[in-house]
Amino acid sequence: MKSPLLSLPGAVPAEGVDEGVAAHYGDLFREQRSLADGTGFVDLSHRGVVTVTGEDRLSWLHLLLTQHVSDLPAHQATEALVLSANGHIEHALYLVDDGETVWAHVEPGTQDALIAYLESMKFFYRVDVADRTDDVAVVHLPAGSIAEVPEGVVVRETPYGRDLFLPRADLESYAAKAGPAAGLLAYEALRVEHHRPRLGFETDHRTIPHELGWIGTAVHLQKGCYRGQETVARVQNLGKPPRRLVFLHLDGSEVHLPAAGTEIRVAEDGGEGRKIGFITTSVRHHELGPVALALVKRNVPLDARLLAGDTAAAQEVVVEP
Numbered sequence: 638m639k640s641p642l643l644s645l646p647g648a649v650p651a652e653g654v655d656e657g658v659a660a661h662y663g664d665l666f667r668e669q670r671s672l673a674d675g676t677g678f679v680d681l682s683h684r685g686v687v688t689v690t691g692e693d694r695l696s697w698l699h700l701l702l703t704q705h706v707s708d709l710p711a712h713q714a715t716e717a718l719v720l721s722a723n724g725h726i727e728h729a730l731y732l733v734d735d736g737e738t739v740w741a742h743v744e745p746g747t748q749d750a751l752i753a754y755l756e757s758m759k760f761f762y763r764v765d766v767a768d769r770t771d772d773v774a775v776v777h778l779p780a781g782s783i784a785e786v787p788e789g790v791v792v793r794e795t796p797y798g799r800d801l802f803l804p805r806a807d808l809e810s811y812a813a814k815a816g817p818a819a820g821l822l823a824y825e826a827l828r829v830e831h832h833r834p835r836l837g838f839e840t841d842h843r844t845i846p847h848e849l850g851w852i853g854t855a856v857h858l859q860k861g862c863y864r865g866q867e868t869v870a871r872v873q874n875l876g877k878p879p880r881r882l883v884f885l886h887l888d889g890s891e892v893h894l895p896a897a898g899t900e901i902r903v904a905e906d907g908g909e910g911r912k913i914g915f916i917t918t919s920v921r922h923h924e925l926g927p928v929a930l931a932l933v934k935r936n937v938p939l940d941a942r943l944l945a946g947d948t949a950a951a952q953e954v955v956v957e958p
Contacts, residue, residue, distance in 0.1 A: 638770070641809050642680045642818060651821050654745050654837060657683035661820035668819035669826050669923040675781025678815045679824045681800070682774035682808060685748030687730075689739040689755070691764035698739065701758055701864070702730070703846065705857040711736040714793040714800075716855045718846060719754065724868025726844050728754075729836040729855065731800065733793040740791050740802050742775045744836045774805040776815070777824065784815045797831065826920040829930055832884055832955045838897065839882060839917040839930055845869070847878035848932065850956045880914070880932045881956040887919070887927040888949040894919040894927055895945040901931055904942040904949065913937050916945050930955075 640658045643650055647663030650656065658680045661668060671677040689698060699707035704717035711734055719728035728751045732741035743751055748768055755766045778784050779798040786792055786801060793800040803811055812818060828835065834849040845868060846856045856869060872878055887895070901914040914933030922928050929945065935958050937943075943950040 638683060640680050640682045640774075642682070642812055645812070645818055648818075649820070651683075655683060655821050657745070659818070659820045661822050662818050665820070665822055665826075665921065666923040668817075668823035671817055672779040672819050672823055672827055673923070675779050675783070677779065677817045677819045678782075678784065678812070679777040679779075679819050679821065680774075680808075680812070681742070681777050681821075681824075682805065683745045684770075684775045685743040685745060685751075686769040686773045686775065686802065687741045687743060687748050687752060687755075688767045688769050689741075689764055690737065690767070691762070693762040694739050694764050695734065697759075697762040697764050699860070700862075701755070703856040703863060703865075703869070705860040706732075706734075706739075709734050712792070712794075714795050718851065718855050719751065720846075720863070720865025720868070722864055724845050724865040724872075725842065726836065726840050726846060726849075726851075731793065733791065735791050738791075740769075740793070742793075742800065742802070747836070769802075772805050774803050774808045776801045776803050776808070776811065778815070779827075787811065797827075797833070822920070825918065826922045829884075829918055829920045829928055830922055830925065832882070832930070834882060834930070835918070839932065844880075844932075845872065845878055847872050848880045848956065849882045877935055877958070878956075879935055881935050881958055882917075883914075883931050883933055884953040884955050885916075885929040885931050885943070885945065885950040886925070886953065887929055887945065889926045891927070891948050894921065895929065895948050899946045899948075901933060901950070902944045903937070904944045908944065908947065910944075913943075919945075 648659040651660035702717035730741040791802040902910040919929035
């Protein structure tokens with residue numbers, strides 16, 4: 638779905654999974670600084686929007702998600718995962734209940750598979766699941782923003798800002814009032830700065846929540862059964878995850894950023910050394926310079942200097958080994 642905001646001056650389309658919105662509007666660092674200062678907005682209208690209504694909606698979702706939501710207060714934001722039977726991450730939901738409806742936004746293109754799973758688990762519960770992507774667009778206002786929120790718009794408020802579930806027909810008129818627009822690259826740079834994992838970027842087919850630090854924020858350890866809980870409990874009580882998320886400071890003298898998937902090795906082993914991880918997201922930050930998130934083997938020494946391809950990297954702990 639192509640956003641009408643791609644017609645704004647300077648808009649450069651994003652690629653890959655984020656196709657349909659702007660990567661930037663001509664000045665990446667200015668856009669980052671704007672968001673960091675609490676001004677502007679980010680067009681996230683390419684993300685999927687799913688709603689759940691019905692009087693059993695919270696108790697039913699509580700059985701399926703990793704988060705404790707049976708008593709979720711109205712208007713309190715949370716996030717949750719759907720795991721496979723083996724505990725691997727399949728979906729990430731960023732949700733809020735408005736008192737009548739649970740609203741969730743999810744990664745672009747994942748809503749169909751998520752809805753299919755939810756529909757298969759309805760049984761006798763009084764719930765209705767709907768894909769609202771065609772008529773509702775997600776807009777992000779950064780932390781500290783004083784931009785006005787239109788009456789009746791559902792808001793998901795977090796420490797990182799507010800996510801608005803805006804009628805898609807109002808997207809252009811709202812953008813005219815909420816500017817300046819910041820592209821997805823600016824939003825991603827701040828996400829990396831805050832060490833926040835993203836489904837499909839920091840995850841692969843075998844990622845478990847402990848590896849990314851999603852315990853606590855998206856996984857509740859004292860709730861009832863859900864699919865994949867055995868793996869979560871076993872790792873929590875008896876072991877350690879095989880990999881851990883790290884934040885990397887990259888050599889700023891390099892012209893190109895190491896792309897997602899770039900293999901990581903211990904620097905003293907050289908370029909032919911054993912692979913110990915890979916880049917998941919790399920960005921250019923307006924203050925920190927080139928930085929990245931990466932997954933590495935749990936037993937990599939905390940003080941080890943690393944190589945991401947040919948780029949020197951220093952690690953900062955996100956998930957404790």
